[in-house]
Amino acid sequence: MSAPVSLIQAFLVSFWLEGVLYGFFVCIFALSLAVNLGATKQQTGHSRAMFIVGIVTFILATIHISINCMRMLRGYVDHSSLPGGPVGYLGILSQWDHVFNNVIYATQSILGDCVAVYRCWILWNRNFLVVCVPFLMVFGSAVSGYMTCAIFAKIQPGSTVFDKELDAWIKTFFAIAVAQNIITTALMAWRIAAADRQTSSYRVTKNNLIPILRILVESAALYLTAEIILLILYVANSNAQYILLEIITPIIGITFNAITIRITLRSQSNQSVHVGEMTSSNSRRPPGNIPLHPMITVNITEQTDYDPESQWPLEGK
Incomplete structure (x- = not known):
């Protein structure tokens, strides 16, 4: 059986991994700006x-x-020879820099949840009933996340993140993050897959919605996997949870910008499709349309006449 991860090891590895992922995020963000x-x-x-x-x-x-970075310098340089060493400083939960960093982490996580709910709402034709549960979960995430930060600010010295005072709030925050990610991703995937099936008989080109589905699922998988591992490690009272905790912030940014880049590039490629490949003569509008225009912009010029008997617009007449 492997030895448990010590705090001094967890802090070092977490900062190193966060630096690696942040460097990757910088590249992704630069590409996002260019696109x-x-x-x-x-x-x-x-x-x-x-x-x-x-x-x-x-x-x-x-x-x-x-x-x-500032915390690591203070802990491993300024406090290296003091009683308690680096852990004596980094392990104090009520330090302002520790509290502030957790506020940043909670804000980043909640922002990612809000964007997921918003995308889901757009895909489901702005139907609030579909996203009401994820929407309420955002409030639960905000309450549990910021409540944890408030407890950090006033907790007694010597306390750990596994103390009873924090345990329920932290588990709630992590569990909501996992559950909401699964729900919103499943709702978006279901909607896109259903629309692709409904429009398949009307499609006259090889273009379909499956690549969009793949983009959403693949990009969400990284964040979801990290959140699940984080929850498992915290429930197991392992110091290794610090490693996952610190890398979640850049992972959220990587996930979000990766989706934006891939969808924008696909949108630009789709705009070159000729209108003659997108419509057929005397064809009806296919059922089950989803509003893809916020995510994929396709410029199509067409003339539409209205048939009062069928109650459907006839495209391309």
Whole structure:
């Protein structure tokens, strides 16, 4: 049986991994800037909003790793020869920098949850009933996350994150993050897959919605896996949970910007499709349409006549 991870090991490995992932996030964010700024004329209001959210996730991740860098220098340099050593400083939960960093982490996580719920709401034709549970879970996540930070600020010295005063709030926050990620991803995947099946008989090109489904599922898998491992490690009272805790902030940014980049690039490629390949003569509008325009912009010029008997617009007449 392997030896348990010590706090001094957990702090070192967590900071190193966060630095690696942050460097990867910088590259992803730079690519996101290039892609979005290059597609300014084709951007919708939704695209611009997502672009701004991407910038916010980068700012939060930058603040998070900056505070952690300062904490590591204070712990392993300034307090290395003092009683308790680096852990004597880094292990104090009520330190302002520890509390502030956890506020940044909670904010980044809640922001990611809000974006997932918003995307789900858009895909389901702005049907609030579909997203009411994930929407309420955002409030539960905010309450449990910021309540944990408030307890950190006033907790007694010598306490750990596994104390009873914190245990229920932290488990609630982690569990909600996992559950909401599963629910929102499943709802979006179901909606896209159902729309693809319903429109398959009307499609005259090889283009389909499965690549969009793949983008959402693949990008969400990284964040979901990290959250599940984090929850398991915390329930097991393992110090290794610090490692996962610190890397969640850049992972959220990577996940969000990866989705934005891949969908924007696909949108740009789809805009070159000729209108003659997108419509057929005297064809009816296929059922089950989902509003993909906030995510994929396809410019189509067509003339539409209205048939009062069938109650359907006839496209391409």
